[in-house]
Amino acid sequence: MGKKDKKSKTAEQKARVAAKQSKKATQKEKKAKSKGADDDDAEDIDLESVLEAYAQQQAQFLKITEMPCEPPSPRSSATLIGSPSNAKELFLFGGEYYNGALATFFNDLFIYNIDKDQWRKVTSPNSPLPRSGHAWCRGGNAGGIYLFGGEFSSPKQGTFYHYNDFWRLEPSTREWTRLESKGRSPPARSGHRLVYYKNYIVLFGGFQDTSHQTKYLQDLWIYDCQEFIWHNPTLPPTTQKPDARSSFSFHPHEAGAVLYGGYSRVKANTIVGKQVKGGVQSTKSILKPTIHQDSWFLRILQPSPGASANNAPSIRWERRKKPVNTPNPARAGATQAYHKGRGIMFGGVHDVEESEEGIESEFFDQLFALNLERNRFFPLTLRRVRAAPKKPADDRGAKRGRGKADEADLLRNLAALETKGIVADLNAMDTDLNQEVEEALSKPAKLVLNTMPHPRFNAQLAVQGDVLYIFGGTYEHGDREYTLDEMFAIDLGKLDGVEEIYRKELENWQGDEAESGSDSDDEEESVDEDMEGDAPAGVALTLSTALSTTTETVPSTDVEEEQPEPAMDDTRPHPRPFESLREFFTRTSNAWQELVLENVQSKDGASNQSIKELRKVAFDLAETNWWDCREEIIAEEERQEEAGIGEVVNITERTNEAGAIGRRR
Numbered sequence: 001m002g003k004k005d006k007k008s009k010t011a012e013q014k015a016r017v018a019a020k021q022s023k024k025a026t027q028k029e030k031k032a033k034s035k036g037a038d039d040d041d042a043e044d045i046d047l048e049s050v051l052e053a054y055a056q057q058q059a060q061f062l063k064i065t066e067m068p069c070e071p072p073s074p075r076s077s078a079t080l081i082g083s084p085s086n087a088k089e090l091f092l093f094g095g096e097y098y099n100g101a102l103a104t105f106f107n108d109l110f111i112y113n114i115d116k117d118q119w120r121k122v123t124s125p126n127s128p129l130p131r132s133g134h135a136w137c138r139g140g141n142a143g144g145i146y147l148f149g150g151e152f153s154s155p156k157q158g159t160f161y162h163y164n165d166f167w168r169l170e171p172s173t174r175e176w177t178r179l180e181s182k183g184r185s186p187p188a189r190s191g192h193r194l195v196y197y198k199n200y201i202v203l204f205g206g207f208q209d210t211s212h213q214t215k216y217l218q219d220l221w222i223y224d225c226q227e228f229i230w231h232n233p234t235l236p237p238t239t240q241k242p243d244a245r246s247s248f249s250f251h252p253h254e255a256g257a258v259l260y261g262g263y264s265r266v267k268a269n270t271i272v273g274k275q276v277k278g279g280v281q282s283t284k285s286i287l288k289p290t291i292h293q294d295s296w297f298l299r300i301l302q303p304s305p306g307a308s309a310n311n312a313p314s315i316r317w318e319r320r321k322k323p324v325n326t327p328n329p330a331r332a333g334a335t336q337a338y339h340k341g342r343g344i345m346f347g348g349v350h351d352v353e354e355s356e357e358g359i360e361s362e363f364f365d366q367l368f369a370l371n372l373e374r375n376r377f378f379p380l381t382l383r384r385v386r387a388a389p390k391k392p393a394d395d396r397g398a399k400r401g402r403g404k405a406d407e408a409d410l411l412r413n414l415a416a417l418e419t420k421g422i423v424a425d426l427n428a429m430d431t432d433l434n435q436e437v438e439e440a441l442s443k444p445a446k447l448v449l450n451t452m453p454h455p456r457f458n459a460q461l462a463v464q465g466d467v468l469y470i471f472g473g474t475y476e477h478g479d480r481e482y483t484l485d486e487m488f489a490i491d492l493g494k495l496d497g498v499e500e501i502y503r504k505e506l507e508n509w510q511g512d513e514a515e516s517g518s519d520s521d522d523e524e525e526s527v528d529e530d531m532e533g534d535a536p537a538g539v540a541l542t543l544s545t546a547l548s549t550t551t552e553t554v555p556s557t558d559v560e561e562e563q564p565e566p567a568m569d570d571t572r573p574h575p576r577p578f579e580s581l582r583e584f585f586t587r588t589s590n591a592w593q594e595l596v597l598e599n600v601q602s603k604d605g606a607s608n609q610s611i612k613e614l615r616k617v618a619f620d621l622a623e624t625n626w627w628d629c630r631e632e633i634i635a636e637e638e639r640q641e642e643a644g645i646g647e648v649v650n651i652t653e654r655t656n657e658a659g660a661i662g663r664r665r
Contacts, residue, residue, distance in 0.1 A: 045154040047161045051129055064174050069121040071502045072110050073097065074485035077132035080471050081145060082464030084138045085171045088114045090462055090469060094150065096132035097483055100510040102155040105130035109174065112487075114464065117446075117501070122174045128167050133190030135203075136169075140196030140252075142225035145169040146179075148203060151190040160209045162188035166223070182229045186221045191246030195257045197300050199225045200313065202257055204298075207246045207264075216244035216264040222300075222313060231312030241317040242296045249336040251343050251372060256300040256315075258372045260323065260343065262292045263332050289351075291330040295320040295375060324376040327368055333457025336370065337468065339492060340627045343370035344380075344468055349457040349476075363455035363475060367490070369631055378631030382450060383495050383638070448497040453488050466493045469501075480509035493581075495634065575626050577637045585622045592618035 078095025092110040096103055107130040109122040128134075134150030147167040153160045164187055166179045192206025201223040208215045218241065222231045235241060248262030265287035297318040303311040327334070331348030338344075345368040351359045367380040456473030463469070470488045474481060486503035572595065573588035575581075585592070596618045600609070609617075 045159060047152065047154065047159060050154075051152065051161070055129060064122065064124045066111070066120050066122050066174060069110070069119050071119050071485075071487070071504070072108065073106075074472065074483040074504070074507065075106055075132075076458060076472060076474050076483050078106070078460055078472070079134060079136050079147075080460040080462040080469065081136060081138070082462050082469075083171045084143065084145065087465055089171070090114065090464055091145065091169070091171070092460070092471065093136070093147070094128070094131050094134060095472075098157075098481065099507065100480065102510075103153055103157050104155070105132060105152055107131065109169075111174075112501075114467075124174065124176055126176050126178070128165065128176065128178075129163070131163055131190075134163070135192050135194045135206075137194040137196050137201065139168070139201070139225060141199045142196075142201075145171060146194060146196075146201050146223075148186070148194060149189050149192060149206065151209065162190055162208055164188035179228065181223075182227075184232065185230045186219070186232075187217075189217055192217070193248060193250035195250045195252050197252060197256060198302070200300070201225065202250075202298070202300070204250065204259065205242075205245050205248060205262065214265065216246060218242060218244035220298075220315065222315070233312050233315045235315075235317070239317065240319055242294070243292065245292055247333070248292065249343050249345070249370075251336070251338045253297070253372065256298040258343075259296040259298065260336075260370065261294075261334075264290055264292070266290045291332050293322060293326055293330055295323055320375055323370060324374075326377055327364075327366065329362075331364055331457070333474070334364070335459055335461050337461035337463045339463040339466070339468070341372055341624065342627070343372065344368075344461065344463065344492065345370060345377075346461060346468075346470060347456045347459050347473060361476060363457060365452040365455040367452060371628070371631070373628070380492075380495060380631070380634070381638075382452070382490075382497060384450075447500040449488075449500060450497055453486070453498060454484070456484055459484075463492070467491050482506050482509065493630075572625060573622075575629055575633055577633055579633075581623060581626050584626050585619055588622060589615075589618065592622050595621065 072092060075095030075097050078092060080090060080092050083089035083091060090112040092112070093108070094106055096105045098104075107127055109124070109127065111120045111122060112118070113120065128147065128150075129152065131150030131152050134147055136145055136147040138144075139146055145168070147169065148165070150163045151160055152163070164185060166181070166185065168177045168179055169175070170177070186203055187208070189206035189208055192203060195202050203221040203223070204219075206217050208217065220233060220241075222233065223229070224231065242259060242262075243264065243266070245262030245264040249260045251258045251260075267285050268288040269283045270286050271283055297320055299316045299318060301314045301316075303313055327345070327348070329350045331350045334345050334348030336343040336345045346366070348364045350362045350364070352362070369378045369380050370376075371378065453470060454475065456475045459473030460471040461468065462471075468490045470490070472486070473484045475484060476482070485506070487501040489499040489501055490497075573584075573591050575584045579587075593614060596614050600614075
């Protein structure tokens with residue numbers, strides 16, 4: 001693990017690094033005195049002037065330009081999100097990179113086109129200044145993407161600067177707009193979270209870092225996207241609310257938002273000195289690193305239609321029970337992305353202090369789904385690769401294949417005639433289809449892994465469609481901290497593998513010359529002992545070698561004794577194993593439409609909606625139920641696969657398959 005304050009990027013890392021400094025504190029003091037005045041001046045930097053120079057450089061861009069580029073350079077504490085206006089795009093902004101000696105901050109806006117597998121870089125005359133630890137979210141009913149805050153530091157991270165600016169990004173035009181509030185606005189911070197609710201943007205938590213201490217925040221702010229004003233709701237002193245924290249999960253909900261976890265340092269008493277027999281022990285107050293595992297529901301009530309523009313929405317914090325089956329042990333840096341009523345969580349790190357020399361850490365590569373309604377965690381595991389069954393090649397099979405091909409051609413010809421087309425147009429359709437196939441085949445095939453990406457913490461996650469994207473993250477090996485420069489995709493519906501979008505080799509850890517004095521040989525020997533069996537020993541050792549030879553282990557997850565509250569009987573249709581969403585709705589469509597009609601008649605007495613609208617509402621209910629039951633269905637499918645059951649077919653469907661060719665009209 002690293003042993004310098006300079007390399008810390010988030011509040012979690014700062015607390016973890018501080019616990020490991022005892023070994024070299026004296027040596028660093030002596031070396032600092034011998035370095036002279038030049039190094040002291042290097043950290044005496046006016047950050048205001050540095051940021052002003054960045055702003056002048058940014059203004060040289062005369063217009064918004066977008067050019068193809070290579071994948072982003074390595075960075076941590078950036079933000080990744082799916083475009084709300086284009087289902088085939090992802091946006092990546094900002095972040096910082098620390099190589100062991102100096103920190104570099106970014107304000108690049110990258111766009112990843114999923115279909116074309118192409119990265120594009122956007123330059124703009126009006127773009128937020130370089131930063132990391134900021135937060136952004138979709139705009140809900142207001143559209144767009146909203147960004148707030150973040151931090152910037154000098155190259156050696158001796159001084160920090162926190163932002164309190166508020167921005168809106170228009171996804172279609174790539175245009176940034178700085179938003180000015182009519183009244184008060186939230187103070188500067190980083191490590192906070194944003195979430196949308198209807199036409200509001202909700203901000204909570206974070207921390208402010210000064211040269212003396214790190215202050216964690218628990219204030220709540222709500223921005224009205226229509227009235228362009230921030231509200232800071234006040235609660236009675238006796239009202240329960242979440243403790244101050246940063247790096248938590250904040251997910252949207254139809255009635256507000258759901259908060260889970262986070263990190264902070266809380267006051268605790270510790271015994272000073274050895275225990276004296278019959279004497280009174282002296283204690284002192286310290287700040288103890290704490291990983292939160294509590295969950296809260298933020299209920300938001302909109303003001304009445306006749307209320308004034310400055311009337312803030314009323315809010316209420318409701319403490320929930322601790323989620324069932326929480327990942328064990330508790331882990332920091334386990335980020336989450338929202339997906340259809342679930343929080344998808346990946347990675348994290350758990351620190352165990354074993355000696356005075358430092359902290360031993362365990363990194364994770366597990367994937368979990370937090371069902372927000374049931375308040376329960378479900379582990380998500382990749383499916384085993386299923387071997388295709390061997391079919392005997394006989395004459396009957398060949399004839400059946402030709403019959404199906406003839407049937408397909410006949411149906412295509414009939415479809416063209418029914419739409420008043422010309423059969424000859426099918427040739428043009430085939431040509432276009434062949435071109436699409438050729439373009440798809442011309443793209444380099446992506447590597448698909450049957451194991452999760454390497455363990456890490458603070459990875460950037462985003463969901464677009466039903467696919468989870470994992471970008472970057474941080475991994476520590478010995479004294480070295482590595483920023484992973486790679487991106488993966490996992491289909492949350494299929495869980496049939498991990499697609500490697502790109503992966504770059506890791507850069508060498510530069511370290512600090514202040515620590516390469518007379519004791520460098522002893523350090524290398526201790527690092528070599530830690531890495532024995534992972535990679536060859538040596539000063540130029542890179543993590544890429546260690547990652548390629550590290551034995552993959554899956555940490556065990558203990559199921560907590562706490563059980564969920566008994567739920568009411570659910571009479572709605574439920575999906576079956578190996579049943580896709582389309583198959584599920586086809587089978588249960590009538591039941592969902594009857595349920596919609598009952599709900600409409602119970603409220604209005606009559607339905608003014610068309611059949612098409614009712615069917616759309618029925619499909620939305622079916623889709624929600626399909627995803628809500630997804631974890632249990634996947635577990636049942638795995639049990640059936642282990643028992644040798646590859647497919648479950650309805651008996652009526654099996655009977656129909658014995659009929660003639662036109663049976664499935």
